[in-house]
Amino acid sequence: MISGNSTEPGGPALRIENLDKYYGTFHALRRVNLAVERGERIVVCGPSGSGKSTMIRCINRLEQHNGGRIAVLGTELNDDVGNIDEIRREVGMVFQHFNLFPHMTVLENCMLSPMIVRKQPRAQAEATARRYLEKVRIPEQAMKYPGQLSGGQQQRVAIARALCMQPQIMLFDEPTSALDPEMVSEVLDVMVTLASEGMTMICVTHEMGFARRVADRVIFMDSGEIVEEAPPETFFTTPRNERTRQFLSQVLDH
Amino acid sequence: MEMVVVAPPAPGRLEDLRRRFFATPLQAVLSLACLTIMVFLAWKLLNWAVFSAVFTTSGGPEACQAAAGACWSVIAARWRIIFFGLYPYEEQWRSALACVVVVVMTVLSCIPVFWTGRRIALVWGAGTALFYVLMKGGVLGLAHVGEEAWGGLALTLFIFVTTCLVGFPLAICLALLRRSELPWISRTTGLIIDGVRSLPLISILFTFAVVLPFALPQWLQGDKLYRVILGSALFFSAYQAEIVRGGMQGVPTGQEEAAMALGMRYWQRIGRILLPQAMRNALPATINQFVISFKETSLVIIVGFFEILASGNAAYGTGEWRFAYVEVYAFIAFIYFVFVFSLSRYGAFLERRMSISER
Numbered sequence: 006m007i008s009g010n011s012t013e014p015g016g017p018a019l020r021i022e023n024l025d026k027y028y029g030t031f032h033a034l035r036r037v038n039l040a041v042e043r044g045e046r047i048v049v050c051g052p053s054g055s056g057k058s059t060m061i062r063c064i065n066r067l068e069q070h071n072g073g074r075i076a077v078l079g080t081e082l083n084d085d086v087g088n089i090d091e092i093r094r095e096v097g098m099v100f101q102h103f104n105l106f107p108h109m110t111v112l113e114n115c116m117l118s119p120m121i122v123r124k125q126p127r128a129q130a131e132a133t134a135r136r137y138l139e140k141v142r143i144p145e146q147a148m149k150y151p152g153q154l155s156g157g158q159q160q161r162v163a164i165a166r167a168l169c170m171q172p173q174i175m176l177f178d179e180p181t182s183a184l185d186p187e188m189v190s191e192v193l194d195v196m197v198t199l200a201s202e203g204m205t206m207i208c209v210t211h212e213m214g215f216a217r218r219v220a221d222r223v224i225f226m227d228s229g230e231i232v233e234e235a236p237p238e239t240f241f242t243t244p245r246n247e248r249t250r251q252f253l254s255q256v257l258d259h
Numbered sequence: 260m261e262m263v264v265v266a267p268p269a270p271g272r273l274e275d276l277r278r279r280f281f282a283t284p285l286q287a288v289l290s291l292a293c294l295t296i297m298v299f300l301a302w303k304l305l306n307w308a309v310f311s312a313v314f315t316t317s318g319g320p321e322a323c324q325a326a327a328g329a330c331w332s333v334i335a336a337r338w339r340i341i342f343f344g345l346y347p348y349e350e351q352w353r354s355a356l357a358c359v360v361v362v363v364m365t366v367l368s369c370i371p372v373f374w375t376g377r378r379i380a381l382v383w384g385a386g387t388a389l390f391y392v393l394m395k396g397g398v399l400g401l402a403h404v405g406e407e408a409w410g411g412l413a414l415t416l417f418i419f420v421t422t423c424l425v426g427f428p429l430a431i432c433l434a435l436l437r438r439s440e441l442p443w444i445s446r447t448t449g450l451i452i453d454g455v456r457s458l459p460l461i462s463i464l465f466t467f468a469v470v471l472p473f474a475l476p477q478w479l480q481g482d483k484l485y486r487v488i489l490g491s492a493l494f495f496s497a498y499q500a501e502i503v504r505g506g507m508q509g510v511p512t513g514q515e516e517a518a519m520a521l522g523m524r525y526w527q528r529i530g531r532i533l534l535p536q537a538m539r540n541a542l543p544a545t546i547n548q549f550v551i552s553f554k555e556t557s558l559v560i561i562v563g564f565f566e567i568l569a570s571g572n573a574a575y576g577t578g579e580w581r582f583a584y585v586e587v588y589a590f591i592a593f594i595y596f597v598f599v600f601s602l603s604r605y606g607a608f609l610e611r612r613m614s615i616s617e618r
């Protein structure tokens with residue numbers, strides 16, 4: 006185990022080398038390479054089925070990769086359960102469909118993992134949970150059940166829940182694409198705040214405005230490959246690849 | 260400008276009745292005919308059960324037989340056999356107390372305050388131990404009473420409670436094994452579940468009670484009662500495992516993924532996320548399964564146990580009360596009804612409670 010490295014401030018947040026992933030015989034990721042520094046904000050985009058979800062789900066082992074290496078905060082992601090546990094504690098994830106626990110209140114959703122995974126005392130977990138609910142601007146909903154909230158509110162709870170574990174990296178998989186248009190901005194605002202506070206973020210999203218505003222780098226994927234990788238100004242104004250240009254004209258036009 | 264919406268006035272009770280049952284002349288005639296039949300039947304039943312019935316034992320069986328109505332004296336004369344079977348007469352207070360223990364234990368574990376692992380375990384551990392000591396004796400100055408002498412309601416309750424106590428955790432284990440990612444584990448478990456479900460309960464009970472002693476060494480056999488309970492728990496768990504599995508399938512995969520992403524280990528995900536939601540989904544079918552296995556306890560008759568139904572047979576079967584079997588069975592049916600009805604009301608309460616929290 007290289008666990009000692011994870012608290013080391015200098016190392017890269019994430020290093021992916023020659024990553025391969027197969028679903029049966031289908032080659033979903035083809036030799037993907039990506040390095041993310043601490044505090045960097047990455048936006049990943051690309052057409053449907055291009056492997057964006059697959060890639061970020063490999064980072065916390067929701068999917069198991071078949072080739073190449075992944076190192077998160079200096080810890081190698083392999084079959085070692087201790088490493089997997091350690092990485093999952095340090096990496097938060099927000100899903101397209103929120104995935105809140107419907108049988109618990111909002112507050113319990115936020116307190117559960119800090120209490121049973123990080124072994125925090127109840128009072129501390131509750132204080133943290135209330136602080137983050139405040140931060141995502143829904144402190145008054147703490148005692149409600151997820152089913153009683155709007156989509157935008159649920160997604161903000163999901164962000165708060167992930168933050169309560171005090172992760173060093175946050176993964177977002179299309180956090181706004183299941184939302185009604187009028188709720189998109191309330192979630193994006195929270196993400197912008199998070200980015201401005203220096204959180205390391207990897208966001209799969211089609212919100213190009215968000216990418217322009219906060220991304221340090223935009224990554225374009227197609228058919229399981231990273232096709233283009235550039236800072237937002239370059240990416241949106243002078244994309245090098247033909248597929249990127251096609252994709253951008255589709256996304257930006259409509 | 261403010262709009263005022265006025266709801267149409269709700270129809271009165273009488274108006275509602277008229278619309279439902281007397282809308283057309285034909286409907287009116289049919290409604291009246293049904294009403295007449297129902298009143299007639301209700302009167303007959305009431306007359307038999309109450310007005311012409313005999314309640315005291317003073318006249319003995321003869322006076323009873325002469326009466327036009329029900330002969331409840333048989334219950335008054337024989338209730339001890341129905342409730343306690345062949346349990347020694349002077350010790351029957353212990354059997355009664357044991358029944359109370361089971362009822363209290365069940366009621367306690369139905370109260371949400373007791374729904375933490377430790378409290379439930381405490382209630383059931385202490386309750387079962389108390390029941391066992393009371394029934395079996397041999398300590399604390401209580402005379403020893405062997406399992407072969409247990410009977411009546413106490414035995415029915417004991418078999419039911421222990422069947423659930425052993426069968427329920429077993430069912431959860433089977434359901435979890437069945438969804439294992441390793442094919443040889445899930446297939447084998449599936450085979451066991453389907454195998455047990457394809458056998459009639461009677462044959463399982465018979466095997467465990469009668470055939471097993473030939474196959475097992477002496478020290479492994481245990482009392483026949485416990486082998487029978489084991490058999491019925493196995494049967495219960497096979498059905499309940501499928502119910503639990505169905506409940507698990509109703510939990511979206513995103514739930515477990517979210518739990519994984521939050522760093523929870525396998526048992527934490529199962530215990531905190533998957534099972535609570537799966538059990539909610541499975542609740543109606545689970546209550547149903549409890550009701551079924553409560554009634555199926557009567558099958559232990561065939562391997563020679565005097566549970567409540569068999570004790571009922573004994574209660575009227577001794578000559579003088581032979582004519583009063585309807586009353587005895589009605590009484591036993593009433594006892595079954597009390598238990599099954601409370602179980603299903605409790606299920607309804609749980610469903611209501613959960614629908615409030617999930618909305």
Ligand SMILES: Nc1ncnc2c1ncn2[C@@H]1O[C@H](COP(=O)(O)OP(=O)(O)OP(=O)(O)O)[C@@H](O)[C@H]1O
Nearest residue numbers: 028029031033051052053054055056057058059060
């Ligand atoms: N569990 C799976 N089994 C088989 N194939 C899968 C599985 N999950 C994803 N795939 C395939 O892998 C490819 C990449 O899927 P992925 O979900 O990563 O795409 P995506 O870029 O996130 O698309 P979207 O924008 O629609 O979310 C797709 O072709 C998909 O059909």
Ligand SMILES: [Mg+2]
Nearest residue numbers: 057058059179
């Ligand atoms: Mg996706």
